[in-house]
């Protein structure tokens with residue numbers, strides 16, 4: 001058993017100073033003044049630390065992605081230590097542009113590997129393309145038969161790399177995902193890669209208007225990638241749509257008009273968007289091409305899952321968004337939207353996924369996943385198999 005004493009608890013709502021008792025991978029109790037015989041419990045003084053739910057990163061290319069500059073630009077797999085350093089205890093893996101050399105079977109194997117190494121993992125079936133290339137022959141079968149598959153993605157829209165799906169094709173895809181989700185008790189959500197194309201969110205808006213499929217069936221990502229998509233995203237979210245910001249970026253993207261996650265969240269809240277409709281994901285292990293002023297490729301960088309909490313921290317420290325509100329976009333919101341039970345909250349009965357933050361600097365001090373210490377006193381305690 002693990003007893004964290006005197007932590008300042010954000011569940012993610014601020015609930016004040018309390019002790020957290022965990023055993024068997026679950027949180028048993030959260031209340032002040034818990035006392036147990038020393039022989040049965042590892043007691044840790046968490047005074048000066050803020051306890052928050054382990055972070056959920058809902059869009060990570062865990063098997064690597066990229067490849068858009070040829071084979072040499074295929075990006076590497078996610079390392080366990082990157083997730084630990086970023087406080088990420090739950091990961092949703094996905095494929096991107098490449099659905100030939102990257103496969104759902106490989107993604108499932110990597111998700112299982114990270115699970116064995118201590119994280120909680122899920123995955124999307126498919127990649128950019130429509131029709132969706134599944135693991136078992138159909139989206140519904142994947143959702144019903146493969147525990148880790150919670151939806152479809154990332155399917156590309158309004159992008160030169162998409163398969164240019166028609167409205168009918170995309171509506172049918174959404175319908176299959178919806179039925180599979182209903183029958184399996186999962187989200188069945190479609191993670192939609194939004195490109196820079198002028199059509200923006202129009203296909204999603206039309207499906208929501210013209211069919212019976214609700215807005216909650218879609219989680220469009222990269223919503224801050226350009227000013228036009230961001231503005232459309234505000235209207236879309238105010239009308240009940242869900243929107244996801246990508247935290248991995250490079251200076252060149254921001255120079256070209258990408259809306260920074262911290263400023264984007266602040267502006268959406270100021271515009272009256274319900275905070276419950278917004279999530280952040282890292283796009284970790286995706287490729288980030290860095291171009292010089294003449295548009296020449298300078299170097300390729302790789303998205304990092306450590307950018308996830310860095311963006312939330314920046315939202316608190318530079319945009320003045322309350323910690324409890326900012327935390328929601330990587331904890332309670334993705335847990336609810338993706339139907340990840342026991343995740344994203346600190347509460348009795350929830351999984352013992354806990355991140356400890358320094359109360360002054362908001363730096364990550366400790367990480368506990370499924371009740372096990374992965375980082376303690378800023379020192380990583382666990383490494384991946386080949387690290």
Ligand code: ZN
Nearest residue numbers: 154193194222
């Ligand atoms: Zn994408």
